[in-house]
Amino acid sequence: MPEGTVRIVMNGVTGRMGYRQHLVRSVLAIRDDGGVLRPDGSRLQVEPVLVGRSREKLTDIARRHDIEVVHTDLDAALAEDGASIYFDSQVTSERKKAILRAIAAGKHVYTEKPLAESVAEGLEVVDAARAAGIVDGVVHDKIYLPGLIKLKRLIDSGFFGRILSVRGEFGYWVFEGDLIPAQRPSWNYRAEDGGGVVLDMYCHWNYVLEHLFGGVEAVMTKAVTHIPQRWDEQGNVYEATADDAAYGIFELPGGVIAQINSSWAVRVDRKELVEFQVDGTHGSAVAGLFGCRIQPRVCTPKPVWNPDLPTDQDFRSQWEQVPDNQEFGNGFRAQWERFLLDADAGKRHPYDFASGVRGLQLVDAALKSSAEGVRVELAGTGR
Template sequence: MNGVSGRMGYRQHLLRSILAIREQGGVLLADGSRVQVEPILVGRSEAKLAELAAKHGIENFSTDLDAVLADERWQIYSDFLVTQARASAIKKAISAGKAIYTEKPTAESFEEALELARLAQAAGIKNGVVHDKLYLPGLRKLKRLIDSGFFGRILSVRGEFGYWVFEGDWQAAQRPSWNYRAEDGGGIVVDMFPHWSYVLENLFGRVESVYAHAVTEIPTRVDEKGEPYTATADDAAYAIFQLEGGITAQLNSSWTTRVNRDELVEFQVDGTLGSAVVGLFGCKIQPRNATPKPVWNPDLADEHDYDTDWIESPANEVFENGFKTQWEEFIRHVVYDAPNAYDFLAGARGVQLAEQGLISSREGRRIHLPEVSI
């Protein structure tokens, strides 16, 4: 596990996934048996690794990635590094013949992301990319609605993601300063468009074109040392995606917006037979035969409570942490070749969307996306 001292690597992948799997006795396999996991922590700071290992009862840690990759005991390489360092480390893991599971974006450029997919295929190694949003309770409820035919013909998707990230002067920022420096791999397009790629693709259809407007709305921020710096990366992006089947998706992503919705991300899906409003956990529905009949009249106050027209969709099952669930699926893929659709090629499509979104913003035009293949 390379990069577990970072926020995402530690909280979601080590603490809530691998250690939780270890504590439950391993991953349940199709034949009823279990396969146990044992991590080795890899990073640059031996002191930080030693502290994490002692805290969680982990026997192995190392600052020598090459030595760990050469050791046959470790079958899976997992990467939670900053994007700039990821591709080179993954190439080493491919050369070592390891199965690989990585965060996204998989590389800084589409060309390099596609190269990783081709190298992995040529080496015959199993590979996976984190698609965590698909495992959220809200989106799993949405998938159930889609599969049941609830929406009829889906017409459009509208999404709002974001919150106010403090500038770092009178209140500390909730995100690291590198997120706001393009030269360090920062930017909300690079961060969020790979998510939008797999969410749209797996729920509604392949993204066929993108028109985006990315902006740096707060030009100066304050870093972790209290020093002002110039924000060179985009902190908000407004995009329209055309999907196969004629569906239009409009998604706003922003670190400069104040929240007035139930959750930090919400999607509204409208179809001929019904609509849904979905967040991380919640899912409200409104079928065609229970839709109110508003009449536009700007001269009179509208006293109708539209929120009460929606019905909360039940969970009907227990949803575990999405990162842990996908980790279990990937381990089954490694152990006995269980299905895995979320591979390096899927990761490359996410990088492609981010790259073309930035080009669209710079050039002020809609860009068609060719299908990606190895």
């Protein structure tokens, strides 16, 4: 193995996200570009080691992408010479035990979210990582994306004045699987397999809100299962036991109120699959994953409500696009590069397991709110 190369044990790359975003567009792209540039000007090269349940699928991926080593045994993969990092993008129900084995083997760990299936399991992983002294990280890809980078820049510049509210819309129609095959795996809709839009998406919303506005202080949510019956990858009908939509209100520092709708049972009438509108006393912005449009106070129109006449204003044309005045890379790759450099230097990654636990705390609070019909306050992780 060439000097300055780190081997990464990658578990779960046969899935869509693990394959496309983490293997192909992140680790292999870094490899093919000659590695990550260190602060001293040298380069840290990467080499993936694939592990999973299907040797056939892994071998096919390895053949297509010039990867030398595949395993179906996790312990054998972790024992590979020079393999100092473990990455996990398996189904949520398999994650905790695999991460604990990697920690026991002395590996730095980078993982998809949710970190675990519960706060208690997440704290168990946090404590194991702290005791072992490893560098740990959880994927926070969305804050590295162009639209949210632009939004953060607006916040930091004082563009909004006093921020009043946030409105988020996320989702799209996931086909039931009978007429047209579903574009998400069936386990996403079975609670017993770690599915559910709250568990999946509220971990994202927690770090997005925390990064932009501060930690969530309280939440009210209604989680529902709009589509009670779906068809799996083999065409078999099954009962959808997990929530496929959630309607949430989040209380943030300074009296800011966020409302976020998350749904896999909604048809899209917006420019991107997720958009956040931020309103402030001096201006507003609408940010997606890539674009960000603004309307400052001095350019705000003055509509008048008149139900007797059709409006003569084209409201969407009254917003201005924030320019792409810097180069934006793939968000998953950007965080991979940050984690690799942190692990190489033995430095704490800013989006560590504790941040993943805070996401799980929000999930628990939201599910409690939905089940009991109450507002739930959040506390820190204590870690």
